[in-house]
Amino acid sequence: MRRSWEEFFGVRWVAVAPFAGAVVLVLLIAFSFAGGDGNADNGETSAQPPATPEAPAGEPSPAPTAPGDPSTSPAATLTTTARVEEPGFTAHFIDVGQADATLLEGPDFAILIDAGHWQRDDVIPYLESVPVEEIDLLVGTHPHADHIGQFPQVLGAVEVEEVWMPGYEHDSQTYENTMEAIDASGATYTEPRTGDTREIGDATLTVLNPPGDDGDIHETSISVRIDRGDVSFMFTGDAEEQTERWMVESGLDLDVDIYQVGHHGSYTSSTQAFLDAMTPAVAIYSAGEDNQYDHPHDVVIDRLHESGIQIYGTDLHGTVTVTTGGESYTVETETGEGPLRPGGR
Ligand SMILES: [Zn+2]
Numbered sequence: 001m002r003r004s005w006e007e008f009f010g011v012r013w014v015a016v017a018p019f020a021g022a023v024v025l026v027l028l029i030a031f032s033f034a035g036g037d038g039n040a041d042n043g044e045t046s047a048q049p050p051a052t053p054e055a056p057a058g059e060p061s062p063a064p065t066a067p068g069d070p071s072t073s074p075a076a077t078l079t080t081t082a083r084v085e086e087p088g089f090t091a092h093f094i095d096v097g098q099a100d101a102t103l104l105e106g107p108d109f110a111i112l113i114d115a116g117h118w119q120r121d122d123v124i125p126y127l128e129s130v131p132v133e134e135i136d137l138l139v140g141t142h143p144h145a146d147h148i149g150q151f152p153q154v155l156g157a158v159e160v161e162e163v164w165m166p167g168y169e170h171d172s173q174t175y176e177n178t179m180e181a182i183d184a185s186g187a188t189y190t191e192p193r194t195g196d197t198r199e200i201g202d203a204t205l206t207v208l209n210p211p212g213d214d215g216d217i218h219e220t221s222i223s224v225r226i227d228r229g230d231v232s233f234m235f236t237g238d239a240e241e242q243t244e245r246w247m248v249e250s251g252l253d254l255d256v257d258i259y260q261v262g263h264h265g266s267y268t269s270s271t272q273a274f275l276d277a278m279t280p281a282v283a284i285y286s287a288g289e290d291n292q293y294d295h296p297h298d299v300v301i302d303r304l305h306e307s308g309i310q311i312y313g314t315d316l317h318g319t320v321t322v323t324t325g326g327e328s329y330t331v332e333t334e335t336g337e338g339p340l341r342p343g344g345r
Contacts, residue, residue, distance in 0.1 A: 098288030109201030118149030141237025229326020244274035261285035265296020310339035
């Protein structure tokens with residue numbers, strides 16, 4: 001059953017971005033985006049301008065209406081609007097329990113980063129609900145069963161053009177099944193390395209990690225930044241402190257707007273130096289309710305709050321989506337709730 005966009009999410013949180021370190025939340029469709037932005041250092045991006053002009057001549061921009069009820073969260077205002085910009089590009093941080101699966105869906109392309117837990121069965125139904133019938137790129141950040149768990153299902157059900165894996169050979173049935181499914185699918189198989197780039201639709205992917213074959217299963221996680229116009233995302237799989245430090249010290253461009261919190265919010269990741277290099281406005285972690293690892297760890301949540309970053313989590317918010325036309329973005333939650341309040345876990 002396909003629920004409509006509005007029914008599914010109920011409400012919508014609108015954020016204007018990207019201002020370094022600050023997200024301004026606005027009511028309804030406020031088109032008053034600043035022309036410049038604080039994030040223009042991403043020299044390699046070659047994003048095309050939106051196909052539609054920002055404000056068609058003769059059609060006045062919708063004016064923001066009165067401020068919201070002051071009793072609501074001071075950080076945000078509830079809205080029920082349609083898309084902010086067209087054409088849309090949506091990152092779906094899918095609620096897959098204690099696992100990762102993020103779909104990046106453009107008008108004519110789809111990228112899936114990780115595919116849930118091997119003991120669950122929730123990625124294909126989500127893809128069908130969007131719907132996504134073809135995947136241009138399927139990324140396995142690392143071969144743990146909470147990341148490549150449903151690769152065999154996805155590869156069996158959906159046409160996949162290319163698969164990225166880090167090259168770490170894991171001794172597990174899930175890994176074996178995955179490699180067999182990749183073979184059988186006929187998808188192109190790639191082990192990307194630091195500095196590799198790929199244009200898919202109007203998104204630019206830049207591989208940050210791993211630089212080579214050395215490292216353990218977590219530290220060789222494929223880490224990638226994805227730029228869509230001025231709006232950028234960071235994915236690091238379960239990479240930990242050592243990799244974060246290496247990325248910072250390497251002088252890679254890590255400045256992004258939206259950070260998928262590394263290793264489900266584990267204390268092993270999201271170091272202060274890494275956060276300082278990224279300066280994200282929004283952080284989204286994927287974790288299961290009452291999971292056995294206690295993810296996300298309080299120390300990470302506190303650090304994100306103290307850095308002024310808005311936090312969303314799939315355990316509390318359900319599936320979280322970020323939609324962008326390349327200039328601003330909108331964060332929506334399945335539960336309709338806004339970001340975590342400081343001390344609010
Ligand atoms: Zn994991």
